[in-house]
Amino acid sequence: MSLRPALLACAFVLASGPAAAQAPYRSPQQILDAAPASDWRTPDPANLLYMELDTPPGAEGRIVIELAPDFAPRHVGNIRILARQGFWDGTGIYRAQDNFVVQFGDADGDDPAKAKSLGAAVTHLPAEFHRAAAGLAFDRLPDPDGWAPETGFVGGFPAGRDPEAGTAWLAHCYGTVGAGRNSADDSSLGAELYVVIGQSPRQLDDNITVVGRVLHGMERLSAIRRGPAPMGFYADPAERTPIKSIRLASDLPEAERLPLQVLRTDTPAFRDATEARRNRVDDFYKRPAGHIDLCNVPVPVRMAPR
Amino acid sequence: MSLRPALLACAFVLASGPAAAQAPYRSPQQILDAAPASDWRTPDPANLLYMELDTPPGAEGRIVIELAPDFAPRHVGNIRILARQGFWDGTGIYRAQDNFVVQFGDADGDDPAKAKSLGAAVTHLPAEFHRAAAGLAFDRLPDPDGWAPETGFVGGFPAGRDPEAGTAWLAHCYGTVGAGRNSADDSSLGAELYVVIGQSPRQLDDNITVVGRVLHGMERLSAIRRGPAPMGFYADPAERTPIKSIRLASDLPEAERLPLQVLRTDTPAFRDATEARRNRVDDFYKRPAGHIDLCNVPVPVRMAPR
Incomplete structure (x- = not known):
């Protein structure tokens, strides 16, 4: 202060x-x-999404997300296909709910008459809420947590672990990226993604498929003007924040990549x-x-x- | 989602x-x-601050803060004096640190040559980090918390309590308003205020004087463009968000007050x-x-x- x-x-x-x-x-x-x-x-470029917002000249519009294939291999696979197809180019951030999430993708994705084609991406995926804890290096925190028996970090991502159930999952913290879904647990495809912009909504842990976290440019997502309560969807499509493109870093020329490094948690x-x-x-x-x-x-x- | x-x-x-x-x-x-x-x-109008941001025509710029005189009586007293004097009129939000706080007041307050006069406000206050728990109705939550022996609500404010020490304090949650200070615990006056806009920085609990919380318009503070890392102070004063005025509701005509009500936590x-x-x-x-x-x-x- x-x-x-x-x-x-x-x-x-x-x-x-x-x-x-x-x-x-x-x-x-x-x-x-x-x-x-x-x-x-240095994160694997095949696991980095580069998102470009359509910002005024001079303002940086780049956001970098690290994907977590160890936790959501099927969703990450689909996201890679969608990025290669340019699925998100020309879509937008269509929801900004204060103290919760911004959400982007095809705002008409739930309307078969208007939805954008998913192309070669698969149209049904299993839920990937958690995975087996066995075989994961888990850098554990010392303190108790009310949401999970154990908390720590796996490959740089905040995570929970349940030794009795033998499961681990990625946690909903500031900057966590998840795959929006409807009521069915297997209703997400990775086309519609949200990013946590407020107090950690840990009640979502192990209830939704987390696909990664924001490494760079988070402050551009968190400062987006909020949509109307209670859910933050904009009434007027013109209020959405346009997305110029989303690409895998591995599909970008080296000169366009940032030299990002992440501290190892071990x-x-x-x-x-x-x-x-x-x-x-x-x-x-x-x-x-x-x-x-x-x-x-x-x-x-x-x-x-x- | x-x-x-x-x-x-x-x-x-x-x-x-x-x-x-x-x-x-x-x-x-x-x-x-x-x-x-x-x-x-219905909160007491003497405990409500109405802040008006200088926004474009048509956009609402109002933020309402409920003050907590039960926890910080001296700071709240000073804030009331400052509001009556129009101290904040023409100042601005001069700091926006992502996932932490926005801060407003006199950006030159630490520079005796440039600081705005505090008028009739006092220029030294004791720290009001916590108070005696005795006599407080504490609506306790059932779950354990790593930051405090007990957590709950006092008069609608999130709070911690230590039965052994016999103390209670207001917690740093999303929307909490605190009095910025320098290193000395008694270096805050209530002239420079911050609002939490990210993951709750509970490490500040009982380390700083909390004066209230935002009841209305929080989404206008949380979406303010962030200043440069690490602290979020704007390099150029023109980037600050201007504050038109801050007034006590009790000093506003009834017609200009909002009919706000807060759910009782008991x-x-x-x-x-x-x-x-x-x-x-x-x-x-x-x-x-x-x-x-x-x-x-x-x-x-x-x-x-x-």
Whole structure:
């Protein structure tokens, strides 16, 4: 809240863990700045969607989404086909519900008379709400969570896990991308996607197929003018935000791709930065929380240093 | 996520509690629609701030904030003085940090050479991070929370409580309004206010003075174009969103006030609607969460029926 970044109180020490008790406090940013290059991964271009909004000249309209084929292989497969076909080009963001989601795709997708052709994409998919937890590296958070028996990160995505059921699923946090569906659990195709823009709607976890998360340009989606309550659909199609194109990064010339890197969540830097957020020790915070919720943990993204 | 509101599955029943087990499921909206008029309260006009943004003709620019004098009496007192003096008229929203806060007031407040006069407002206030829990009606939520020993609602505001310490405080949820400060705990005056526009930053709870919450017009604050990372302050003052005026409702003619009502949180309607959100039983949800976080519980606001 301060106008001035708070100074660090380096004489303070973390109370948790014998190693931490000996080290001076470092801010999350200091920890990230000191992380070795090997702590950062470059996402596979076949898993990156580049979305271009139709913005005024000079304004950047690019949004980058990382897809999660380990959790939603069938949906991601369909999304890749749709992107190659240019399915979303000329469609728009047709819903912006405050403190919930923006949603985009073919606004007439539910009307057989007006719906855009899905081309080579499949027209029925199974629900991919969760998957088997076995075989997944799960970087677990230390704190309890009311929504899931365990929470943590899988491949850079916030996730829940149920050891009894043996399942894992991607969580609905700020920036999570999911596949809109109607009432039937197998009614999503990946053509109609939503992005969380408010308080994490964790009640949707394991109730809908999550396909990825926004890595870049989130602030362009979150600041879109909201549609009317209660659901945020615009009454007038002219109010929609036009989408120029959505492409896979692997289908774009290298020169048009951003050098995005994501911090690996199985690294000491990620664990230490998360701990530095759980227990903040600086001039600003008077009472460290000693806790962090899954959706309060950022998974850092940066442009690769030259 | 559906384009069509899901149908209600009225044959289903709630599993929790003997009374609920006999009643058919009602959606939160159905419960609110059936609530008696006495379940709704009309906020005291002396506790309502009316903020007018300088918007294009035809667009509504009004935002209404309910102040919380039970938690921050000194800050609220100062805010009332500042509003009467027209302190904020002609200032602006000078910060919009994505997934965190918008902040408004005198952007030059920290610069003695440029700061606007505070007039009759006091220039030093004690921190009002928390208060004694004794004497407060606390409508408690049933679920555990990692940030506070107990969570619930006091006078319609989301709050935490520590029975051991005997303290209670207002929580940082979407729409919460707090008093910006520098590093010193007693460096806020209520002149510089922020509003939460993203995932609830609960780590700020009991670390800063919360003064109220937005009742109306939140979607105008949340859709403001974000300033540059990391803190969201605009580089160019022309990018700020101008504030035409901020007034107390009690200082406005009755004809200019909105007939806002807030659901009381000590009512069966509020408890039942919250339970209906904890365990959703309709065609859309396949797995009720059996849980809700403090900041996922809306405290409903409506225009009084004629």
